[in-house]
Amino acid sequence: MNYNINEKGYYGDFGGAYIPEMLYPNVEELRQNYLKVMREESFQKEFRQLLKEYVGRPTPLYFAKRLSEKYKTKIYLKREDLCHTGAHKVNNTIGQILMAKRLGKTRIIAETGAGQHGVATATVCALMGLECIIFMGEVDIKRQAPNVARMKMLGAKVVPATSGSKTLKDATNEAIRDWINNPVDTHYIIGSVVGPHPYPDMVARFQSVISEEIKTQLREKENRKNPDFVVACVGGGSNAAGAFYHYLDNLEVGLIAVEAAGKGIDSGESAATSALGKVGIIHGSKTLLMQTADGQITEPYSISAGLDYPGVGPMHANLFTSGRGEFISITDDKAMKAGLELCKLEGIIPAIESSHALAIFETRKFKRDDVIVVNLSGRGDKDLDTFIRYFDL
Amino acid sequence: MNRIQNKLSEKKLYHNKAEKLLSIYFTAGYPKLDDTVEILQQLEESGVDMVEIGLPFSDPLADGPTIQDSSQLALKNGMTTEILFQQLKDVRKTVSIPLIIMGYFNPILQYGVEDFCEKCAEVGIDGLILPDLPLSEYKEHYHETFKKYNLINVFLITPQTSDDRIRQIDTASDGFIYLVSSSSVTGNLDGFDENQENYFNRVASMQLKNPLIVGFGIKDATTFKQATSKTEGAIIGSAFIKTLARNGKSGISNFIASIREV
Ligand SMILES: Cc1ncc(COP(=O)(O)O)c(C=O)c1O
Numbered sequence: 254m255n256y257n258i259n260e261k262g263y264y265g266d267f268g269g270a271y272i273p274e275m276l277y278p279n280v281e282e283l284r285q286n287y288l289k290v291m292r293e294e295s296f297q298k299e300f301r302q303l304l305k306e307y308v309g310r311p312t313p314l315y316f317a318k319r320l321s322e323k324y325k326t327k328i329y330l331k332r333e334d335l336c337h338t339g340a341h342k343v344n345n346t347i348g349q350i351l352m353a354k355r356l357g358k359t360r361i362i363a364e365t366g367a368g369q370h371g372v373a374t375a376t377v378c379a380l381m382g383l384e385c386i387i388f389m390g391e392v393d394i395k396r397q398a399p400n401v402a403r404m405k406m407l408g409a410k411v412v413p414a415t416s417g418s419k420t421l422k423d424a425t426n427e428a429i430r431d432w433i434n435n436p437v438d439t440h441y442i443i444g445s446v447v448g449p450h451p452y453p454d455m456v457a458r459f460q461s462v463i464s465e466e467i468k469t470q471l472r473e474k475e476n477r478k479n480p481d482f483v484v485a486c487v488g489g490g491s492n493a494a495g496a497f498y499h500y501l502d503n504l505e506v507g508l509i510a511v512e513a514a515g516k517g518i519d520s521g522e523s524a525a526t527s528a529l530g531k532v533g534i535i536h537g538s539k540t541l542l543m544q545t546a547d548g549q550i551t552e553p554y555s556i557s558a559g560l561d562y563p564g565v566g567p568m569h570a571n572l573f574t575s576g577r578g579e580f581i582s583i584t585d586d587k588a589m590k591a592g593l594e595l596c597k598l599e600g601i602i603p604a605i606e607s608s609h610a611l612a613i614f615e616t617r618k619f620k621r622d623d624v625i626v627v628n629l630s631g632r633g634d635k636d637l638d639t640f641i642r643y644f645d646l
Numbered sequence: 647m648n649r650i651q652n653k654l655s656e657k658k659l660y661h662n663k664a665e666k667l668l669s670i671y672f673t674a675g676y677p678k679l680d681d682t683v684e685i686l687q688q689l690e691e692s693g694v695d696m697v698e699i700g701l702p703f704s705d706p707l708a709d710g711p712t713i714q715d716s717s718q719l720a721l722k723n724g725m726t727t728e729i730l731f732q733q734l735k736d737v738r739k740t741v742s743i744p745l746i747i748m749g750y751f752n753p754i755l756q757y758g759v760e761d762f763c764e765k766c767a768e769v770g771i772d773g774l775i776l777p778d779l780p781l782s783e784y785k786e787h788y789h790e791t792f793k794k795y796n797l798i799n800v801f802l803i804t805p806q807t808s809d810d811r812i813r814q815i816d817t818a819s820d821g822f823i824y825l826v827s828s829s830s831v832t833g834n835l836d837g838f839d840e841n842q843e844n845y846f847n848r849v850a851s852m853q854l855k856n857p858l859i860v861g862f863g864i865k866d867a868t869t870f871k872q873a874t875s876k877t878e879g880a881i882i883g884s885a886f887i888k889t890l891a892r893n894g895k896s897g898i899s900n901f902i903a904s905i906r907e908v
Contacts (some may be wrong), residue, residue: 265664269783271778271779271780271783272778273708274777274801274803274804274826275806275826275830276782277806277807277811278806278807310654310759313683349688392723417704417705417714422705423705426705430707430710430831433707433829433830434829434830434831435829436804436806436829437806485745529755533756533779534750534751534752534755535754536707537778544752544756546753546756547727547728547756547757548703548757549721549753550704550752559705560808563778580828
């Protein structure tokens with residue numbers, strides 16, 4: 254079995270481009286060009302150079318000694334939190350802004366939930382001098398005030414999404430509607446491995462630099478290419494897709510995807526799509542999503558705004574249903590505890606999204622000589638308010 | 647032949663005398679859950695030629711605020727696919743114009759595509775407009791099922807659709823082609839300019855086998871006339887829903903009459 258995308262834009266049964274005809278010319282233009290552009294030498298050169306000098310790559314693969322001692326196994330952290338702007342999201346926005354420029358687009362739109370992808374998009378638009386419009390749910394704008402200010406400082410216009418539940422799903426709807434209304438000059442920078450083909454594949458390729466680096470770094474440190482397990486949190490699934498990418502077809506490497514259980518899978522307030530979702534169509538992709546029996550998309554919940562999405566990307570839907578990936582869900586409480594533990598044991602303040610991945614060690618046993626790489630997708634600066642309130646700091 | 651094809655060939659037969667086809671879109675379950683059939687009856691009595699019944703969806707990507715709001719209210723009123731079919735159970739006893747269900751693909755996927763089509767045939771639905779079911783998926787997976795239940799699938803084209811693709815869509819269609827008036831979601835009611843006129847002319851001159859019906863942005867007699875000068879008919883959605891919001895069902899016949907005047 255092949256766990257990567259096929260020539261029709263599907264991962265197994267998942268993916269495709271279920272889009273209204275109004276979006277067809279734009280999505281088709283991208284589909285026909287994205288691989289060609291990405292293979293151009295000048296593109297690769299510019300992309301690699303920006304990743305190195307602007308983002309600060311390669312990010313370290315750090316052996317977490319005290320964490321390893323506590324859990325009696327070997328834990329490495331892939332430090333995406335050290336990327337410019339504080340999370341892995343920028344790997345994708347750098348790639349897509351270069352793509353947009355080569356396609357002759359002059360206006361950039363994006364959706365954002367927590368604001369991390371919005372900040373990463375506003376950043377690259379400032380870097381390239383392109384107009385930038387970020388759609389963000391009205392509820393999230395209130396919850397994530399510092400990131401809204403950051404986007405504005407970077408020159409972006411932040412447009413509140415006032416439809417539906419006024420969160421990430423609705424911000425994505427509004428971005429798609431804006432693209433329908435502006436079919437010629439605009440590129441939509443989607444923030445995760447979701448949306449119509451070719452987005453999931455394109456974003457996964459831009460993020461695949463994460464596992465590319467892990468391979469080299471692990472050889473230096475452990476004299477082996479492959480870890481026993483790679484662990485990553487999954488909202489839409491882009492940091493996980495990047496961390497898994499070069500191991501997808503290597504069955505010796507266990508792939509562990511951690512979803513947000515919110516207040517518990519059966520609480521009615523959860524974002525654990527693999528446990529609660531059914532096959533359907535969201536934002537142009539056939540994948541697993543949380544929905545009513547009647548096919549209406551339901552609202553997810555997680556303490557972490559970045560995991561608060563009712564679907565997962567089609568790559569992950571396939572990893573789950575095929576059994577290639579191990580899917581685990583972690584509650585708010587466990588994630589917050591694991592986040593604080595990393596602060597105390599390693600001096601690293603993780604994003605709450607990434608804290609979900611770290612909580613794996615309280616949930617699942619590993620052998621003493623297992624080598625485990627946890628993708629530390631982002632830093633916790635943006636989450637200070639939530640940490641303060643949660644722990645009464 | 648199915649009712650859509652009948653209606654269109656009837657219109658064609660009396661081309662010069664007959665009025666252009668007027669179709670109305672409304673969201674099922676709006677303003678009240680049980681309004682669906684009464685609205686259909688009134689539309690037929692008012693002289694409307696065809697109706698698109700909107701199956702409400704939580705995330706209508708191609709719709710502007712008016713239809714988003716009517717969909718949300720309909721869902722809040724409790725509308726479901728099953729309830730819509732129950733409401734339509736006896737509709738063919740009182741309504742004879744062609745009826746199309748317009749909706750997004752996910753609710754239909756959950757209902758089961760074959761079950762959905764079977765139910766449509768049972769209650770007397772003639773066609774489907776599913777904006778997010780793309781041509782390629784339809785041809786590969788669903789064409790046979792739609793055909794089995796004598797359901798006509800209607801595709802959209804926009805000002806950005808290439809001639810090549812318009813021809814592909816024409817080949818795959820056997821009712822009419824839905825000409826989206828501008829590059830926009832529904833409910834943009836600014837009126838038409840020469841861009842639209844050029845676009846209507848361009849597509850009309852392609853001599854397609856399917857009739858063209860224009861939708862999006864038609865709100866009154868003037869825009870209806872502009873939209874239909876080179877095409878077979880037009881569809882009114884958001885402007886009709888605004889009328890329902892303002893005047894309720896009692897405003898229906900006046901609204902339809904106002905479109906037909908001039
Ligand atoms: C730090 C961090 N990690 C993870 C995510 C989840 O997204 P994805 O699943 O696409 O990596 C986000 C999203 O905002 C994030 O900011």
